[in-house]
Amino acid sequence: MAYLRGIDHPYQHNVQKYCFYCGHNISYPAIHWVGSVGAITLHSNCAVDLSIKLMSDVHHMQNDTNRRIRM
Numbered sequence: 569m570a571y572l573r574g575i576d577h578p579y580q581h582n583v584q585k586y587c588f589y590c591g592h593n594i595s596y597p598a599i600h601w602v603g604s605v606g607a608i609t610l611h612s613n614c615a616v617d618l619s620i621k622l623m624s625d626v627h628h629m630q631n632d633t634n635r636r637i638r639m
């Protein structure tokens with residue numbers, strides 16, 4: 569949803585102090601996503617790791633259910 573280059577950004581009111589993925593203090597650049605019930609902030613490397621694991625979970629679910637997820 570947003571790529572934050574530094575401490576001055578329009579999402580200051582809901583940027584998380586700690587990374588959603590690793591739990592360490594947020595540093596910049598960071599990735600910030602706002603969902604329907606909350607917001608997450610991640611280090612850019614953690615966003616890559618999380619997205620790979622998210623896609624892996626979808627892949628395993630597709631194999632287990634013998635269904636492809638389609639849009």
Ligand SMILES: [Zn+2]
Binds near residue numbers: 591614
């Ligand atoms: Zn992190």
